[in-house]
Amino acid sequence: MVMMGLERLMVFLKSRMRFLKMKKPYDKIEKSESMRVEIRSRKARKLVEETLKIADSPKTKTYAF
Incomplete structure (x- = not known):
């Protein structure tokens, strides 16, 4: 009885994973010049x-260049 529940869960998860893989990835937004700035x-x-x-910070030493 428990195995059938687990099997159904595995089938559901596998089909869900396949569906997510088949989804089209998001379109990349090109950055405008103002965004880059x-x-x-x-x-x-x-x-x-x-x-x-x-x-x-009091712990750091300053160096004269």
Whole structure:
């Protein structure tokens, strides 16, 4: 009795997996120039924040270049 339930569950899961594999993947959205600028500015802000955090830390040594 339990085996029949498990078998039905396995058949259901296998068919569901096949269905998901057959689905068409999403269309990739091309990035506009403004999106690229926004991404670059976010990365730059993050880099500045990390640099300031390290520079303000009392544990780090500063080097004169």
